[in-house]
Amino acid sequence: MTSSRSNTLFLWPTDRLLLWLLRGLAAIAGLIVVLIVAFLIVEALPALHHVGVLRFFTDPSWHPAEGFYNLTPMLWGTLFAMAGSVLIATPLGILSAVFCRYYAPLPLARPYRRLIELLAGIPSVVYGFWGLVVLVPLIGELHPPGPSLLAGILILTIMILPTIALMADASLANVPQQYIRGAAALGLPRWATIRGVVLPAAKSGLFTGVILETGRAIGETMAILMVCGNVVQTPSGIFDPIRTLTANIALEMAYALGDHRAALFVSGLVLMAMIVTLVVSAEWISRGRIYG
Amino acid sequence: MAESMKKRLNMCEGLAFVLVWGTAALVTATFCWLLGDLVWHGLSHVSWTFLTAPPENAGRRGGIGPILVSTALILGVCLAVALPIGIGTAVLLAEFTSDHSLFGRVTRRSLDVLAGVPSIVFGLFGNAFFCKTLGLGFSILSGGLTLACMVLPILIRSTEEGFRAVPTSYRLSAAALGLSRTTTLIHLVLPAAVPGLLVGLVLGVGRAIAETAALIFTSGYVDRMPESLLDSGRALSIHIFDLSMNVSGGDANAYASALVLVVLLLVINSTVSRLTAYGLQRKIMTV
Numbered sequence: 230m231t232s233s234r235s236n237t238l239f240l241w242p243t244d245r246l247l248l249w250l251l252r253g254l255a256a257i258a259g260l261i262v263v264l265i266v267a268f269l270i271v272e273a274l275p276a277l278h279h280v281g282v283l284r285f286f287t288d289p290s291w292h293p294a295e296g297f298y299n300l301t302p303m304l305w306g307t308l309f310a311m312a313g314s315v316l317i318a319t320p321l322g323i324l325s326a327v328f329c330r331y332y333a334p335l336p337l338a339r340p341y342r343r344l345i346e347l348l349a350g351i352p353s354v355v356y357g358f359w360g361l362v363v364l365v366p367l368i369g370e371l372h373p374p375g376p377s378l379l380a381g382i383l384i385l386t387i388m389i390l391p392t393i394a395l396m397a398d399a400s401l402a403n404v405p406q407q408y409i410r411g412a413a414a415l416g417l418p419r420w421a422t423i424r425g426v427v428l429p430a431a432k433s434g435l436f437t438g439v440i441l442e443t444g445r446a447i448g449e450t451m452a453i454l455m456v457c458g459n460v461v462q463t464p465s466g467i468f469d470p471i472r473t474l475t476a477n478i479a480l481e482m483a484y485a486l487g488d489h490r491a492a493l494f495v496s497g498l499v500l501m502a503m504i505v506t507l508v509v510s511a512e513w514i515s516r517g518r519i520y521g
Numbered sequence: 522m523a524e525s526m527k528k529r530l531n532m533c534e535g536l537a538f539v540l541v542w543g544t545a546a547l548v549t550a551t552f553c554w555l556l557g558d559l560v561w562h563g564l565s566h567v568s569w570t571f572l573t574a575p576p577e578n579a580g581r582r583g584g585i586g587p588i589l590v591s592t593a594l595i596l597g598v599c600l601a602v603a604l605p606i607g608i609g610t611a612v613l614l615a616e617f618t619s620d621h622s623l624f625g626r627v628t629r630r631s632l633d634v635l636a637g638v639p640s641i642v643f644g645l646f647g648n649a650f651f652c653k654t655l656g657l658g659f660s661i662l663s664g665g666l667t668l669a670c671m672v673l674p675i676l677i678r679s680t681e682e683g684f685r686a687v688p689t690s691y692r693l694s695a696a697a698l699g700l701s702r703t704t705t706l707i708h709l710v711l712p713a714a715v716p717g718l719l720v721g722l723v724l725g726v727g728r729a730i731a732e733t734a735a736l737i738f739t740s741g742y743v744d745r746m747p748e749s750l751l752d753s754g755r756a757l758s759i760h761i762f763d764l765s766m767n768v769s770g771g772d773a774n775a776y777a778s779a780l781v782l783v784v785l786l787l788v789i790n791s792t793v794s795r796l797t798a799y800g801l802q803r804k805i806m807t808v
Binding site: 247248258263265269271333341353356390455 | 542551628630640
């Protein structure tokens with residue numbers, strides 16, 4: 230509480246002790262990020278030193294045993310899977326929030342919201358397992374081999390949809406009631422109100438939701454590892470198997486040594502840089518500097 | 522002219538209606554498909570013996586007893602570390618720091634970033650710091666500590682909200698009585714903030730037992746019954762992963778384990794919504 234700061238004129242000795250204890254605990258919590266970045270950099274340094282930044286993009290292939298460290302196929306894998314799932318999940322998530330707020334009859338809206346919350350809580354390894362035993366064989370029948378970029382996009386879509394749906398739901402709830410009453414007074418029908426009034430008013434919350442789901446899509450490891458086939462290649466179609474940066478770390482960390490291990494930490498750094506960029510831009514947007 | 526515009530408008534409305542209801546139906550159907558599939562294939566394998574027996578033949582047969590024990594131990598370590606740090610930070614941010622102070626802003630920003638860090642990066646960090654630098658090796662302790670770093674942001678955020686929901690009048694009255702801030706905190710504010718704290722706790726537990734990627738390289742794969750915190754132990758989520766990816770013929774037990782994990786999470790999830798409702802109703806506290 231900000232107001233309680235000035236309502237006691239002095240601090241008791243015990244208060245001072247408590248304050249220092251709390252500051253210590255908070256400092257630990259705040260320093261974890263610094264520690265993570267520091268350790269990633271320290272562990273990545275040998276590779277950056279021996280291999281150099283440029284070779285991570287110009288080497289002929291990813292064959293760490295032979296000293297080739299090209300990360301670009303995995304970067305493309307991550308970007309394609311992310312872009313595909315965000316493109317599908319965003320409209321679905323927003324429409325599902327719209328359903329909850331403006332279309333569903335009251336007895337339906339509450340259970341539907343609970344269902345979305347439950348979906349948000351299901352572990353990624355369960356999504357991955359389901360994708361592996363149900364989705365991949367289905368795609369395999371359609372177009373062999375089955376484990377593919379498409380399977381990854383679909384699983385990621387199901388996984389990030391609750392994130393955007395819950396964020397959109399919260400920002401729709403914040404749209405002032407007068408706006409909607411005003412639209413009703415003008416005789417606007419339901420969808421026209423939503424498209425012309427509600428969605429523009431909720432814009433900054435929706436953008437934050439999209440950024441958060443993008444972060445989840447980039448960082449997801451297990452599900453994508455289980456359904457994507459994990460072949461290191463730049464995909465030429467949605468039925469090609471791919472490997473993402475995160476899956477690469479999970480697959481090779483077990484036996485990686487020396488420069489190879491360091492190269493995996495470099496890909497960790499790349500992921501970290503992506504996430505920091507997203508978090509900072511989310512904060513800018515929610516402060517209204519870009520989109521009012 | 523007006524007639525055709527009205528027609529177009531009506532068409533738009535109808536299309537939107539179909540789209541919105543279609544989306545909701547699609548989401549519900551997917552959810553039912555997923556859950557139904559788990560129950561259909563998993564339920565027949567779940568029994569008391571399955572929950573208590575050790576895995577045999579790399580998990581193809583037998584149960585998940587030691588794995589549940591390892592999962593509980595990892596969770597215990599995680600909470601024992603995360604709770605004091607999390608509650609302390611939340612108290613500091615909510616009670617002793619103004620929103621505009623540098624310390625508060627920096628801590629919040631750093632927690633926001635921490636909340637977005639991919640779990641595999643936590644795995645890398647845990648492997649480098651806890652396993653290698655601190656020399657804990659692949660152990661339940663390393664896994665629990667890594668998870669503690671991971672659940673801190675979510676724990677701090679809901680606990681802080683719990684503290685902020687306590688009416689200011691409590692603090693003003695206590696100050697008027699000349700109580701120290703420590704006394705006020707322990708006897709008045711903390712009990713009133715318990716619902717928020719519990720929500721944070723349960724959300725943290727949910728996030729922790731769902732986690733896989735951060736544990737592969739910190740707590741390890743060993744599926745024997747752990748004898749100490751320095752033993753490697755296999756968490757339930759890793760068991761599912763291993764059975765479905767590395768063990769051919771492990772699908773039946775993987776289904777059953779996945780069902781157990783999902784049921785655990787559903788219980789946790791409904792506890793959260795109960796607690797939230799409870800916290801909203803409870804305005805007046807008895808000390």
